[in-house]
Amino acid sequence: MVANREAMSKRAIDRRAPQARIREHESRGEWPVPGAAALLRERVRRTPNRSFLVDGDRRLSFADFAARAGRLAAGLGMLGIGEGDVVAWQLPSWLEGALLTVALDALGAVAVPILSIYREAEVEFVLRQTRARALVVPGSFRGFDHRDLAASVRSRTGDLEHVLVARADAPQGMRSLDDLITQSPAKELGDEARDPHAVSAVFYTSGTTAEPKGVLHTRSTLGSYARVNASAVGTRPQDVSLLQFPLAHIGGVGSFVILPLLVGSAVVYLDVWEPEAALAAIERERVTAAGGPPAILQGLLDAPGFRRERVRTLRSAATGAADVPPELIRRVRALTGAASFRSYGMTECPMFSSGSAADPEEKCVGTDGRLVAGGRCRIVDGDGREQPAGSEGEIVVFGAQMCVGYLDAELEAEAFTADGWFRSGDLGVIDGEGYLRVTGRKKDIIIRKGENLSAKAIEDVLHEHPAIAEAAVIGIPDAERGERVCACIVARAPGGAPTLDALAAFMVGRGVMRQKIPERLEVLTALPRNATGKVKKHELRERFARFPS
Numbered sequence: 001m002v003a004n005r006e007a008m009s010k011r012a013i014d015r016r017a018p019q020a021r022i023r024e025h026e027s028r029g030e031w032p033v034p035g036a037a038a039l040l041r042e043r044v045r046r047t048p049n050r051s052f053l054v055d056g057d058r059r060l061s062f063a064d065f066a067a068r069a070g071r072l073a074a075g076l077g078m079l080g081i082g083e084g085d086v087v088a089w090q091l092p093s094w095l096e097g098a099l100l101t102v103a104l105d106a107l108g109a110v111a112v113p114i115l116s117i118y119r120e121a122e123v124e125f126v127l128r129q130t131r132a133r134a135l136v137v138p139g140s141f142r143g144f145d146h147r148d149l150a151a152s153v154r155s156r157t158g159d160l161e162h163v164l165v166a167r168a169d170a171p172q173g174m175r176s177l178d179d180l181i182t183q184s185p186a187k188e189l190g191d192e193a194r195d196p197h198a199v200s201a202v203f204y205t206s207g208t209t210a211e212p213k214g215v216l217h218t219r220s221t222l223g224s225y226a227r228v229n230a231s232a233v234g235t236r237p238q239d240v241s242l243l244q245f246p247l248a249h250i251g252g253v254g255s256f257v258i259l260p261l262l263v264g265s266a267v268v269y270l271d272v273w274e275p276e277a278a279l280a281a282i283e284r285e286r287v288t289a290a291g292g293p294p295a296i297l298q299g300l301l302d303a304p305g306f307r308r309e310r311v312r313t314l315r316s317a318a319t320g321a322a323d324v325p326p327e328l329i330r331r332v333r334a335l336t337g338a339a340s341f342r343s344y345g346m347t348e349c350p351m352f353s354s355g356s357a358a359d360p361e362e363k364c365v366g367t368d369g370r371l372v373a374g375g376r377c378r379i380v381d382g383d384g385r386e387q388p389a390g391s392e393g394e395i396v397v398f399g400a401q402m403c404v405g406y407l408d409a410e411l412e413a414e415a416f417t418a419d420g421w422f423r424s425g426d427l428g429v430i431d432g433e434g435y436l437r438v439t440g441r442k443k444d445i446i447i448r449k450g451e452n453l454s455a456k457a458i459e460d461v462l463h464e465h466p467a468i469a470e471a472a473v474i475g476i477p478d479a480e481r482g483e484r485v486c487a488c489i490v491a492r493a494p495g496g497a498p499t500l501d502a503l504a505a506f507m508v509g510r511g512v513m514r515q516k517i518p519e520r521l522e523v524l525t526a527l528p529r530n531a532t533g534k535v536k537k538h539e540l541r542e543r544f545a546r547f548p549s
Helices: 002-013 019-027 036-046 062-078 095-107 120-130 146-154 177-183 219-233 250-263 275-285 294-302 326-336 361-366 409-415 455-462 500-509 537-546
Strands: 051-055 058-061 086-089 110-113 134-138 162-166 199-205 213-218 240-243 266-269 343-346 349-354 376-380 393-398 422-430 436-441 445-448 451-454 468-478 482-491 520-524
Touching (some): 036 062, 036 219, 051 062, 062 095, 086 095, 086 120, 095 250, 110 250, 120 199, 120 213, 134 146, 146 162, 162 177, 199 219, 199 250, 219 250, 219 349, 240 250, 240 275, 294 326, 349 393, 376 422, 445 482, 455 500, 468 537, 482 537, 500 520, 520 537
Parallel strands (some): 051 266, 086 110, 134 162, 482 520
Antiparallel strands (some): 051 058, 376 393, 422 436
16 A cells, blocks of 8 residues: 555645746746645634635534544544545545545645546546545435445545545445534644645546546645636635535636635535525525626526526525526626626636626626736747737636646647646637637537536447447537537447447446437448548537427
8 A cells, every 4th residue: 555655645645836936926926825735724823713605504603624634634633644644535626525624734745626426437547547545425415325335436546535425324344424523523724834846636627538637736736726716707705605516526626625714704514505595595694795606507597497586695606617608697797787798717726717796897798808817828829929919719727727738648649738737728818908709619628517527438438339330419508408419329229229228227337427328329321420430520510400300
């Protein structure tokens, strides 16, 4: 086990931001930024009794939260978790995820948040690649027992020593996270000096590769994200924000754990998003900020119980993470009276541009805002040459919140320029006033309810089906989801294609998460290809977007 931990350390834990980047950001006053534990210590010193986090009937002040986080850090320490150790957690949007964020930072460990929708195939890949020593899961959540998943994956993963279960009974061989918190000795969060430029978290994004990509972030990159986010949207200490997407996203940890510790604001968590529950929370907790992916805001406005007086405390409802219809921004502004605007970013460089309440309506509706503080952007052509304002090209970015690389370093050559900027794979235009407008995607991904799904990853599973000779996966527009997964296949034998239900059952059997399972199936005699044999997916998108099945 020690050998494995040392190998992991060489691969990820000791990776730091390049010295040139450290010097540059420090000279601009952007780095270093304290980690979550240090921010919480300072917050408790300043505003210990201020309300911080609401999770169902659990209400914690900053001091209450710090006490629990200290006990959790002590308990994890007694399990042998320490500097450089990797702990993965797959939890709904529960306060336990926030506690783990702080406790692991205090220990100098590396956190690996995993989306609760991931299933065996994805979770096993993440645990193997990170060589996680511990995994935290819920019991049954939304009809799926994560304890069974953990047991199955653990039997095939040699590095995983501990499985901790939150809010449910722990089977033999596992431990209760709740008991670990309540039974561990009271302990103040330590004030050890932690390297602000060492990797502190790995976030996974599906991107365009067959397997999820582990994105490496440090205390300073995550803290910088929280800082630019708070500045861009104008978060105040008296604000109350509603978490309407998974906490395990970088946007969840960055905006709903680290940002409120930095600013002193409050957050309200929802583990399952349901329009009426969201409206009730906004009304009950006097929520001032309730942004989220377009489908979330659309669902809120269309809810039978929606009335303007129920959201009268809202002052902002930002959106992003998928294509945003301009009409949605107009509807939010008209029906709620809150400022609504778009933001743009990715796991590798979160919150890179953002609108603001002060922007003219046409800019909120038609652009993704201005670059955040310290952000730099190039619009380049296919040869990497920078283009003038108003010209479309690939968006290449650089900023204090940018990651320090991938866990799989082989992915970096394609993703970063020679001088260290990140190639987003998205197309965009910057106008004469400095507003960015994302115009398209170079990446072969499907964005379903704000979640990036790799088309290639789905195709790889489809190609395992004995009745399928060829497969191409595309995203087709959907008013509720943003995009739906559409599988275009060629059967090995005439009339031998599987049905949509049979295909879904096949993929479930392969341990694929539900969101990746095609929601539409088109059986073709041949896939359209160019002269080099590449599938012409634009033809498939044009064909099936116009003609629903």
